[in-house]
Amino acid sequence: MKKNILILSFLLIGFCGFAQNDEALTRETVQKSTIKGHIYFLASDELRGRETGSPEIDIAAKYLSTTFQRYGVAPVPGATEGYFQEVPLVKTITPDAYSLKIGDRVVDPEGLLRLEGANIDTKAEIVFMNYGLEKDFEDKKLAGKIAVVLAGREDAQDWRSVFMESAAKSKRAKEAGALGLVELHTQSPDNWIQFKRFTGGSVVGIKREEESSNSGFFNLWVKDYDSNFQKAVSDKKKPLFEVLISKEMQIEIPSKNVVGMVEGTDPELKNEYVIYSAHYDHIGVGKPNAEGDSIYNGARDNAVGVVTVMSAAESIAKNPTKRSALFILFTAEEKGLLGSRYYTENPLLPLEQMVYCFNSDNGGYNDTSIATIVGLGRTTAEKHIKEAAETFGLTAIDDPAGEQGLFDRSDNVNFAKKGIPAPTFSLGFTAFDAEIGKYYHQQADNPETMDYDYLEKFFSAFVLSARLIANDSETPFWTEGDKYYEAGKALYNEN
Ligand SMILES: [Zn+2]
Structure with missing residues (x-):
């Protein structure tokens, strides 16, 4: 017992000694x-x-x-x-020009945002897919077509949800073989200012050898709070979409x-x-x-x-x-x-x-x-x-x-x-x-x-x-x- 106490006190002294030394x-x-x-x-x-x-x-x-x-x-x-x-590192600078024509109507650039896509010049048929949820895309083949959806979900229109949903919809559209995705923003006009702030400017990332940012796929957002575009795409005679997105620039840093x-x-x-x-x-x-x-x-x-x-x-x-x-x-x-x-x-x-x-x-x-x-x-x-x-x-x-x-x-x-x-x-x-x-x-x-x-x-x-x-x-x-x-x-x- 005594011996143990002795060893213990040795250990304690030893420990404190080190600590004091480090101090x-x-x-x-x-x-x-x-x-x-x-x-x-x-x-x-x-x-x-x-x-x-x-x-x-x-x-x-x-x-x-x-x-x-x-x-x-x-x-x-x-x-x-x-x-x-x-x-x-590489800095990717957003294409300075992008436009969308629905039939013969040019979408006002103030009401258009680019989430994905560069160096694209295409004219294609559209397919309207409601909110673009999993069930809307089920077994759909969209090769050579443009998917048009409503932004967010029926019950989720705050800007965070709209952003998160967008990434999932984009993935679904890609998997279905679509050329691109157009999202119509028909609710919560207040969101638009937030969205504009997030999507402008440039992004810096690590330079990857295999990287090709030009997959050819695009995701455009359209401000449609008066639902004019929604009406147009729901029409029996669907208009053609014409999409033009200029090249993006990459600068090595x-x-x-x-x-x-x-x-x-x-x-x-x-x-x-x-x-x-x-x-x-x-x-x-x-x-x-x-x-x-x-x-x-x-x-x-x-x-x-x-x-x-x-x-x-x-x-x-x-x-x-x-x-x-x-x-x-x-x-x-x-x-x-x-x-x-x-x-x-x-x-x-x-x-x-x-x-x-x-x-x-x-x-x-x-x-x-x-x-x-x-x-x-x-x-x-x-x-x-x-x-x-x-x-x-x-x-x-x-x-x-x-x-x-x-x-x-x-x-x-x-x-x-x-x-x-x-x-x-x-x-x-x-x-x-x-x-x-x-x-x-x-x-x-x-x-x-x-x-x-x-x-x-x-x-x-x-x-x-x-x-x-x-x-x-x-x-x-x-x-x-x-x-x-x-x-x-x-x-x-x-x-
Ligand atoms: Zn810090």
Whole structure:
């Protein structure tokens, strides 16, 4: 009995000893002056909001890679110029002209929207298919014809439902062999403004070798709140449709993730990696606000996230942890989580060796006594994060805005989908309130509007969490029953 107590106290002393050591090592490198320097540079007007594809985001990438170099972070095998992973993106610009003629009536361009299709010039017969539901399409052969349907469902006309239904109808029409789909919007005129906003402009995506956006299929929406077109197509003598959609343009956008690594010190555990990640892009320059400021500096979103990674890199390069560390700064998060998706599809190191992804993304804060970790309770590393936060006078709380679906809205989700436990460490917020809205994706998200005493605690909590997780003999994992628990088992057991 006594012997057991003795062993137990040895273990406790040993454990506290490590924790204290990690606390001291954290304090050694996390400095307010360093933090400020990084953030004031990354969120400076000169970097013009770091939009993916802009020359200024490349300056940010260079700054981050040379900082890795200065800290003694090693290049990852396979990276170009030492610290870059090229991410080939392509911007698709909507055809500037499209038109629809029904019989001899030209549809007013103001009442016409293009959802799909490019480089099309065709004249064809139409088939009216009611709301275009599953039962309407059953066993229908529409080769060489155009399917015309009513938008939404009889009982669902809110804009979200109309959008979702549209994708399903488009799929059905394609499967039935139709040349294209025309949807008549006969209800809820208020929706039209929303739709116009969503369908204009350009889309950025990952460049795929096999991609051919010209399947020849089109989906056009027609504003028909007086039901004139509906009457015309329901007529016995059906008019011919003439569709003209000009070519779309594709522009290649060079972009890159910035990556670096530090090998672990433990002969066994060094085969396991903890990823520290954040996106470094933001949304660039837009219309000036009331103060005449047009630059979206992105100090909170996401210079702060970048600095969590840089703080961990500085600490771990100087005093490596037992597990190896992989640092990744993603491009094109704001374009739809593209940099992280590309990385998980083209990893530089085997994904099954990545045991944890500690991501950071930020919108703003409204409580400087806490750090908000989206997914805190979803991994077994919760205890370390709570302890680390407490050490620096903060309380770690879980996502307070579950309904926003934040876990699935940042880069961490691409890793989670592969099975890698991946929470997102964020500045303290208790709700998505006006204080957050003041800065979130606003021109006012400037470096001089932040509290650097709080930030020092925040970054210290991140670095200490990182050190505790990377030094723990127990490998972190999803808590049982989590949505991604099985994906995790599949990733690590198969290999
Ligand atoms: Zn962000």
